[in-house]
Amino acid sequence: MTGRPFAPDLLAGKRILITGGGTGLGRAVARHLVEHGAQVHLWGRRPAVLDEAAASLPGSVHTQVVDVRDGERVDEAMGELWDEHGPLTGVLNNAAANFIAPTESLSPRAFDAVSGTVMKGSFHTTHGAGRRWIAARLPGSVVSTLTTWVWTGSAYVVPSAMGKAAVHAMTMSLAVEWARHGIRLNAVAPGPIPTEYAWQMLNPTGKSGVGATQADQIPMGRMGTVEELANLTMFLLSDACPYLTGQTIAMDGGQMLAGPGTFAGLAEMTDQDWADARAKSEAATAASKAQRGGLGGPH
Ligand SMILES: CCCCCCC/C=C/C(=O)SCCNC(=O)CCNC(=O)[C@H](O)C(C)(C)COP(=O)(O)OP(=O)(O)OC[C@H]1O[C@@H](n2cnc3c(N)ncnc32)[C@H](O)[C@@H]1OP(=O)(O)O
Numbered sequence: 001m002t003g004r005p006f007a008p009d010l011l012a013g014k015r016i017l018i019t020g021g022g023t024g025l026g027r028a029v030a031r032h033l034v035e036h037g038a039q040v041h042l043w044g045r046r047p048a049v050l051d052e053a054a055a056s057l058p059g060s061v062h063t064q065v066v067d068v069r070d071g072e073r074v075d076e077a078m079g080e081l082w083d084e085h086g087p088l089t090g091v092l093n094n095a096a097a098n099f100i101a102p103t104e105s106l107s108p109r110a111f112d113a114v115s116g117t118v119m120k121g122s123f124h125t126t127h128g129a130g131r132r133w134i135a136a137r138l139p140g141s142v143v144s145t146l147t148t149w150v151w152t153g154s155a156y157v158v159p160s161a162m163g164k165a166a167v168h169a170m171t172m173s174l175a176v177e178w179a180r181h182g183i184r185l186n187a188v189a190p191g192p193i194p195t196e197y198a199w200q201m202l203n204p205t206g207k208s209g210v211g212a213t214q215a216d217q218i219p220m221g222r223m224g225t226v227e228e229l230a231n232l233t234m235f236l237l238s239d240a241c242p243y244l245t246g247q248t249i250a251m252d253g254g255q256m257l258a259g260p261g262t263f264a265g266l267a268e269m270t271d272q273d274w275a276d277a278r279a280k281s282e283a284a285t286a287a288s289k290a291q292r293g294g295l296g297g298p299h
């Protein structure tokens, strides 16, 4: 359905780091980057998962075991990558942790595990690449994978929503601060795209399947696809639009805008339902007009 809108050499000459690239969306996007000519580096905490992902990808893929919450390890790994392979051209802040839970039940460690992975991890990685780009007078592109909760918040995933909102703030702030160095920062905010680990965390039981992970209330009537996310991410990491910076782009089939406080649910109305509704409201208008004594109506 989505097709392949970009030339196969769109990312030739690019060297791109994907945090959390061993599974799910990161791994799937890595495949598209490689297939468009990029050299790709994957970070994560599980060596076997990273090795398996790298072996499954068709091109040049390197891995490093890195916990992105550990700022010193991030800087060390960034230095190794730079020394052994050369400068990055782009970073995809994709690593995340999350689970649904009543907020009052969270321990301090639970809050840190989720918010720290998202907020500190994205900062350490962006900082490690950014300070090297500035020192070497090289341009760079940072893309962070966020969620629409940066605008709406979300009940029951508060540490994730807080962490993602912080990275949204980082994106806007550093887009300004580092523009003069040729460094761009943008973000994507996908709607639901089912992946194995995320669905274990966000929809683990029969009773946890509500709006966020369901397709039925999305105006387009379906979940997003990896191909759609990959195409948007590749566009942002490419040289297609160097003037674009500081933006978080929602890609959710209209989900966020169709909240329960809107009339989005009227999409279920039939022609007869609409005729009935019109007849009712026109009757109310006629009753109102009868009481106006000739006043009102268009002039
Ligand atoms: C509108 C759009 C719809 C979809 C939007 C989706 C947006 C975002 C989605 C995602 O980000 S999904 C990503 C899912 N992937 C992951 O979470 C991968 C990484 N996850 C993990 O490593 C673990 O699952 C972890 C639990 C999150 C963290 O593991 P870690 O080893 O770092 O910590 P632990 O020591 O195991 O736990 C720390 C702390 O947290 C408590 N805890 C763990 N699970 C729960 C839970 N389900 N509920 C409450 N608390 C939990 C655990 O007990 C520890 O606390 P203490 O007991 O030590 O105080």
Ligand SMILES: NC(=O)C1=CN([C@@H]2O[C@H](COP(=O)(O)OP(=O)(O)OC[C@H]3O[C@@H](n4cnc5c(N)ncnc54)[C@H](OP(=O)(O)O)[C@@H]3O)[C@@H](O)[C@H]2O)C=CC1
Pocket: 019, 020, 021, 022, 023, 024, 025, 026, 043, 044, 045, 046, 049, 066, 067, 068, 069, 093, 094, 095, 096, 097, 117, 121, 145, 146, 147, 189, 190, 191, 192, 193, 194, 195, 196, 197, 198
């Ligand atoms: N799936 C969806 O519907 C949506 C997902 N997103 C976002 O997309 C991204 C990918 O999610 P998805 O692929 O679904 O989920 P996954 O759980 O498959 O991916 C998360 C990745 O992050 C890695 N990771 C977690 N903690 C750390 C850490 N401390 N250091 C390094 N790596 C870490 C994990 O590997 P390991 O555990 O081995 O370290 C894993 O590979 C996330 O940012 C998520 O918030 C946004 C909107 C919707």
